[in-house]
Amino acid sequence: MRIVVGITGASGSIYGLRLLERLRNQRDAETHLILSRAGEKTAYLETGQAAGEIRKMANYSYSQEDIGSRLASGSYP
Numbered sequence: 556m557r558i559v560v561g562i563t564g565a566s567g568s569i570y571g572l573r574l575l576e577r578l579r580n581q582r583d584a585e586t587h588l589i590l591s592r593a594g595e596k597t598a599y600l601e602t603g604q605a606a607g608e609i610r611k612m613a614n615y616s617y618s619q620e621d622i623g624s625r626l627a628s629g630s631y632p
Contacts, residue, residue: 557585559626560613564593568601575612587626588613 558578562571571594578584588610590598595606610616617624625631 556583557587557632559587559589561589561591562594562598562609563591564597566597566601568594568598572598572602572604572609572612575609579612586613586615588616589619589626590616591619 560571560574562568575586575588578586590606590609595609598604598606598609615625617626621627
């Protein structure tokens with residue numbers, strides 16, 4: 556199963572982090588993370604975790620500006 560997690564500047568970034576933590580323990584879960592710059596700042600303020608630490612929780616991580624990422628293609632399953 557593939558799951559895309561988006562963390563933006565909205566309050567409540569802890570929910571995205573907890574989701575990534577739980578999915579990391581499931582063998583069939585493949586996680587893809589998009590973390591906005593505002594999301595990086597909010598997550599750091601709310602949890603103390605830096606963007607690099609958050610990105611390590613996901614199998615794949617993409618910049619919000621990466622229009623060439625596999626997630627940006629309508630043909631990606």
